[in-house]
Amino acid sequence: MKKNFLFFKKSLFLTALLCLGIIRSAAQDAAPTVESGWRAELGLFYAGASYEQRVASRFSLVGHFDLHPEWGRMVYGNPNMKFGGFVPTFQLEARWYYSGVRxxxxxxxLALRSDLAWNNARLFAAAKYDDYYVVSCGLDAGWGYNLSLGKQWTAFSYIGLGLPKWKFYRSPIVDGWERGGNWNLVLDLGIGYRL
Incomplete structure (x- = not known):
């Protein structure tokens, strides 16, 4: 019973947050077009850079390059947790600014986002892993909001639902693709600096 109540509270909070963002977005004045440009980003789970290219007045394509930390990776057969390094990821995102652009x-x-993580290219890993995953990729759709904090600073948020990830692995016995079994909840919060 308590578990259901907590789930209800979380769902209610996320729904209220989504409605508040949509109402606030609809109330804003529309500017004519999306601005193309670079942005340095510091997110909740990563650091990176992105480039947003205007396609039409309210449509844009955004390319991201990020470094995601692997917080606690277990070496196969060893119960000790080690720092897994930073995994480079590449994302391509199509955006439609439904409320106009300021x-x-x-x-x-609203966005449709694809991502590719190059797991074998970890930077600054504390140990060599018996991990055969080479790359992983996925696709998600969601809702985002950018809030201007001045001329160059921006706060951003994104929440979405992603398809199960595909992973390519290479082992001494066999190579192949493996599909995850679960849908992914994608959450992104952070600040950005327009260059």
Whole structure:
């Protein structure tokens, strides 16, 4: 019973947050077009850079390059946790600013995002792992909001639902693709600096 109540509270909070963002976005004045440009980002789970390219007045394509930390990876057969290094990821995202766009690309948007993580290219890993995953990729759709904090600073949020990830693995016995069994909840919060 208590577990259901906590789930209900979380669902209610996320729904209220989504409705508040949509209402606030709809109330904003529309600017004519999306601005193309670079942005340095510090997110909840990563650091990276992105480039947003205007496609139409309310549509854009965004390319991301990020480094995601692997917080606690277990070496196969060893119960000790080690720092897993930083995994480089590449994302391509199509955005539609449904509320119009304000300076600094501030406003609410709907997005379709694909990602590719190059697991074998970990940087600064504390140990060599018996991990045969080479790359993983996925696709998600969601809602985001950019809030301008001045001329160059931006706060951003994104929540979405992603398909199960595909992973390519290479082992001494066999190579192949493996599909995950679960859908993914994608959450992104952070700040950005327009260059």
């Amino acid at each position: 300076p600094g690309n501030s406003g609410g948007y």
